[in-house]
């Protein structure tokens with residue numbers, strides 16, 4: 001079976017889900033309602049990681065829709081992606097980085113996704129004329145790297161990925177190319193079964209641009225022999241693998257779990273890069289977001305369990321004004337620093353806000 005055939009076996013309907021877990025008639029009704037708004041798609045691999053006897057299983061929470069998704073508090077565009085879009089599928093928010101939305105598909109539709117508005121759904125936000133995006137990047141010499149994301153760009157065929165890399169690799173002003181992909185975590189076979197992809201990535205690094213993969217491990221149980229093998233294959237193909245964990249209620253919101261995850265990632269050769277505050281996304285916020293003060297305490301307590309190498313990540317809120325690091329809490333104030341900023345002059349700027357115990361986002365302080 002090819003990886004494409006394997007993906008077609010994904011669990012996408014209630015009937016398929018019921019072959020793996022029990023659902024009450026009430027749950028079934030709620031799931032149907034949610035799936036009319038946001039589709040479900042779970043790889044058989046990821047399903048095998050779920051403890052089906054535990055309704056509160058953290059792996060299940062990231063994959064299986066829950067009734068909490070009926071709560072529509074929040075926004076579908078929490079970091080100003082619409083206003084940073086220069087043409088369909090091309091965003092340019094930070095001076096040095098261009099972002100290409102290469103597809104609206106993923107191997108799995110994570111329930112906590114911040115691009116929930118588009119994954120698995122009809123959208124005009126995906127790159128339509130790749131050549132126009134390439135021309136934009138070619139004309140903007142201040143861009144030194146491109147992040148190819150989506151959806152998950154590794155669901156594209158290797159032929160399409162080759163075309164993307166070939167077009168971008170010619171630019172002298174690009175130092176490196178990144179892929180944002182959760183496929184090492186949700187569908188490692190995509191990587192393990194495609195030698196051609198690995199050779200392409202290795203050759204791109206060897207001949208033109210260094211390739212990075214930015215992935216998203218959120219729980220230690222996602223580190224399995226298969227995901228480790230996928231990471232290992234990428235590393236052996238000269239790809240540098242970084243990780244962005246999303247801090248998620250009921251998944252990794254305790255210091256021990258978070259620390260174990262970061263430590264194990266370092267052990268398998270993955271660099272801790274960010275821990276992201278979960279965005280106030282519609283149908284995500286109410287059941288996944290941890291209040292900022294609590295998130296700060298969890299992250300700091302996790303850091304006490306980590307060596308210097310494993311705590312290189314920054315705890316970041318990806319806000320419409322920029323990437324804001326949570327640097328501390330003191331005397332009823334929470335202190336922030338712009339790690340990246342849409343307004344260039346704000347980079348590095350420190351500021352503080354009066355603390356409250358319910359705020360999950362800067363605008364709530």
Ligand code: SF4
Pocket residue numbers: 105106107108109110112113114115119150151152181182183
């Ligand atoms: S793989 Fe990434 S883009 Fe796709 S649903 Fe999961 S978090 Fe969202």
